[in-house]
Amino acid sequence: MQNCLKIAQLTDSNLLTEIHSECFEKGWNLAAIEDYMRQPNCYALLAGNLGFILFQIVVDECEIKTICVMPQERGKGYAKLLCAEAIDVISGLSAKKIFLEVAENNIAALNLYKKLGFEVYGKREKYYANGDAAILLHLIIAI
Numbered sequence: 001m002q003n004c005l006k007i008a009q010l011t012d013s014n015l016l017t018e019i020h021s022e023c024f025e026k027g028w029n030l031a032a033i034e035d036y037m038r039q040p041n042c043y044a045l046l047a048g049n050l051g052f053i054l055f056q057i058v059v060d061e062c063e064i065k066t067i068c069v070m071p072q073e074r075g076k077g078y079a080k081l082l083c084a085e086a087i088d089v090i091s092g093l094s095a096k097k098i099f100l101e102v103a104e105n106n107i108a109a110l111n112l113y114k115k116l117g118f119e120v121y122g123k124r125e126k127y128y129a130n131g132d133a134a135i136l137l138h139l140i141i142a143i
């Protein structure tokens, strides 16, 4: 399974866009994905054509911007694999902390991150357009 992982390139932007729009009601468009992919501090890891994680390093911190796995491929461990590999890459890039936000009712994502050792450090009420709160999570990977 690990063999299906690769670091995405700008030329993978169409595939990333397709996956993202299958996974989110308001998926990012091609321009948004390409914008991330052109940034030198932004990385995406792809699991075949089934899912990806995209993250951005800022100085010694890393923000996970998104992770998504195609609906029919969920529950098979792809997100766990993507996160584990991303944490390895992020550690290698000398980041000390990984952080992200997730909607409070996104139980699958919350469970995923908690399983990986992420801890809740805050909450932003009415953060999303639909009024949902965001849970703020982080993982300290070096001191």
Ligand SMILES: CC(C)(COP(=O)(O)OP(=O)(O)OC[C@H]1O[C@@H](n2cnc3c(N)ncnc32)[C@H](O)[C@@H]1OP(=O)(O)O)[C@@H](O)C(=O)NCCC(=O)NCCS
Residues within 6 Å of the ligand: 023, 024, 065, 066, 067, 068, 069, 070, 073, 074, 075, 076, 077, 078, 079, 080, 081, 102, 106, 107, 108, 109, 111, 112, 113, 115
């Ligand atoms: C969140 C998401 C990426 C998980 O992907 P996945 O490949 O199905 O996850 P995995 O199979 O690797 O599961 C890893 C852990 O996540 C949790 N999890 C996954 N799906 C779950 C579900 N439906 N309900 C509860 N927990 C779930 C479990 O703790 C699981 O560990 P376990 O299998 O040992 O119990 C996927 O559901 C998704 O793409 N959702 C839509 C996009 C999204 O909301 N992304 C996150 C916000 S940016």
